[in-house]
Amino acid sequence: MVVAIDLKLYVESWEMKDPIVVSRGTYSQAQLVVVELTRNGVIGRGECCPTAHYGESVDSVCEQIRGIRSELQQDLSRQQLLESLPPGAARNGIDCALWDLECKEEGVSIWDKLGLQKPERLATAMTVVLGETDKMAEKAREFQAFSTLKLKLGPLQNAQNLRAVRAARPDARLSIDPNEGWTPELTQDLAPVLDEVGIALIEQPLPAAADQPLENMALPAPLCADESFHSSADLPQMHGRYRYVNIKLDKCGGLTEALNILELAPKYDLIPMVGCMFGTSLAMAPALVVASQCSFVDLDAPLHFSEDRDDNYTIKNGEYLLNSSSVWGG
Missing domain, CATH: 3.30.390.10 (Enolase-like, N-terminal domain)
Incomplete structure (x- = not known):
């Protein structure tokens, strides 16, 4: 029954x-x-x-x-x-x-159910939000524990912001995310500065509905689709335009579809990364399963809240301690 x-x-x-x-x-x-x-x-x-x-x-x-x-x-x-x-x-x-x-x-745990080895810890990027140049540099220094920083950028002051953050954190792996806020001309004009400061990943510089110019653009770092990419059905359109695709469970519609993307992306010569919308440790837990299969992990959302759930993950030295919470997944 x-x-x-x-x-x-x-x-x-x-x-x-x-x-x-x-x-x-x-x-x-x-x-x-x-x-x-x-x-x-x-x-x-x-x-x-x-x-x-x-x-x-x-x-x-x-x-x-x-x-x-x-x-x-x-x-x-x-x-x-x-x-x-x-x-x-x-x-x-x-x-x-x-x-x-x-x-x-x-x-059983989600790890045993999927036949995956559970890591003891997983590093996440930390986001430096868009702001005045000195404030962004200050935040970059404050986030010393995080080996990867993601910079939110807009249409103005990008060269100053990039150079200031790099000077503040010469050791960090840097990615950038203009959130569709650039034009093709601005993207191309900033290429020398991106090369100068050593950007590792460029996430969605152009609007999703107008990203075709990226196909022929010479840039010093690989491109990652975020707003242009939602589910596995989008993978064929990403090939040739982007090198990475950003898996967010709220975009693709859950862990089941995220696992499908992990399996199918390499067939289109695409590399998955994992990101998130806003969320607590309860939302990050299934995303950490995806993170265990990715080289770029951007799951810092709980750190931006004033508080987290009672059974939250401990994040120490920029890393999730996976045995510190049983908030989800058995």
């Missing part, structure tokens, strides 16, 4: 330590949705972050999730979920809750 799954949703507001400034706006708090699935007294949880830039809101995501309540009660599988909902935050919340529920029901 199929035992029905009980669905509950919780909408939570999380305050930032400091406002997060990127080229398209400033964020002082995040609205997160927690999905809770219960079967036979066992509870699985998933967390997702609705993203307005992708046409999502808390209300729309909750409506999507509630819309498949009856399918969940009929024992909807994770593979069936891929067909029931499109990529996005709603599917991510349900998918991760299903993984958590299965692990707890089976009494």
Whole structure:
């Protein structure tokens, strides 16, 4: 007999330590949705972050999730979920809750369930948000424990900001993220400065709808698709334009699809990295599974909140200590 799954949703507001400034706006708090699935007294949880830039809101995501309540009660599988909902935050919340529920029901960790070796620790990049040049350099020095820094950049003061951060952290691996805020001309003009300071990765410089000029652009570092890339269905279009694709569970719609991307990306000569929207340790836990297979890891979201969940991960010397929390995945 199929035992029905009980669905509950919780909408939570999380305050930032400091406002997060990127080229398209400033964020002082995040609205997160927690999905809770219960079967036979066992509870699985998933967390997702609705993203307005992708046409999502808390209300729309909750409506999507509630819309498949009856399918969940009929024992909807994770593979069936891929067909029931499109990529996005709603599917991510349900998918991760299903993984958590299965692990707890089976009494295994997510690592054992997937046949993966669990690392003791995983390093993450730390984001230096867009701001005045001296402030960005100050933050770069403050984040001394992080071996990789990601710089948020905009249309102005890029050369000054890049040189100041490099002077502050000559030891760091630097990536940049203009969040679609550049033009082809600006991207090309900044190429000598990017080469001078030794940028390791350039993430989504042009708008997703207008990134075709990147195909023929000579740049000193590989390009990574973020806003242009959501799910495995986008992989063919990324080939030849980008070298990396940024897997975010809230974009692709969960760990199940993220694992598909990890498997399929090399067939298109693409290298996966892992990033995140806003989220607590509950959202980072499934992303850390993806991170174990990536060389670029950008999962610093919990560090930007004023607080994290009670069963949070310890991050020491820029690294997640994976045995420090059992917040998700068995």
